[in-house]
Amino acid sequence: MQFVIENWMLILVAVVSGALLLRGSLQGGSGVSPAEAVRLMNHEKATVIDVCEPAEFEQGHIGGARSVPLGSLDEAKGLPSNKALPLLVTCASGARAQRAAATLRKQGYQDVRVMAGGMRAWREASLPVVTGAKG
Known part of the structure; x- marks a missing residue:
C-alpha cells in the first residue's frame, strides 16, 4: 500500500x-488487414488513397492507388467526388493513414478505412507492389 x-x-x-x-x-x-483491403478493392470498388510523400510512393505502392500526400490532403484534387464510395487509406506504416482518415471523415467522406500496418503489412502479405510515379 x-x-x-x-x-x-x-x-x-x-x-x-x-x-x-x-x-x-x-x-x-487498428484498421483492416491487407486481405480485407483486397476484398474492399475487388468487391466494393474502394479507392486506394496513399498518403505517403511522392518519393515514398514511387518506391512502392498498391496498384491503382492515388498519391495524395498527407500535407496536401485539405486541397487535394485526386480525391473522389462521390463521398459515399469507400476509401482505403494507406501509408508506409499506418500512422499517417490514421490521421488522413480523420481528416477525410471531417471532409464528409462516409466510408473511410485504414489499412493496418500500411505498405509494410502489404509487402509482408506478399501482395503485388507497383513502383514509379503512376499506379
Whole structure:
C-alpha cells in the first residue's frame, strides 16, 4: 500500500495509457488487414488513397492507388467526388493513414478505412507492389 501512495502518479499514467490503447482498439483504430483491403478493392470498388510523400510512393505502392500526400490532403484534387464510395487509406506504416482518415471523415467522406500496418503489412502479405510515379 505504501508503494501505491508513493507512486500514485506513475500508476495514474499507466492506467490512462492503458485506457487510451484500449479505446483505440475498440474503435477499430487498428484498421483492416491487407486481405480485407483486397476484398474492399475487388468487391466494393474502394479507392486506394496513399498518403505517403511522392518519393515514398514511387518506391512502392498498391496498384491503382492515388498519391495524395498527407500535407496536401485539405486541397487535394485526386480525391473522389462521390463521398459515399469507400476509401482505403494507406501509408508506409499506418500512422499517417490514421490521421488522413480523420481528416477525410471531417471532409464528409462516409466510408473511410485504414489499412493496418500500411505498405509494410502489404509487402509482408506478399501482395503485388507497383513502383514509379503512376499506379
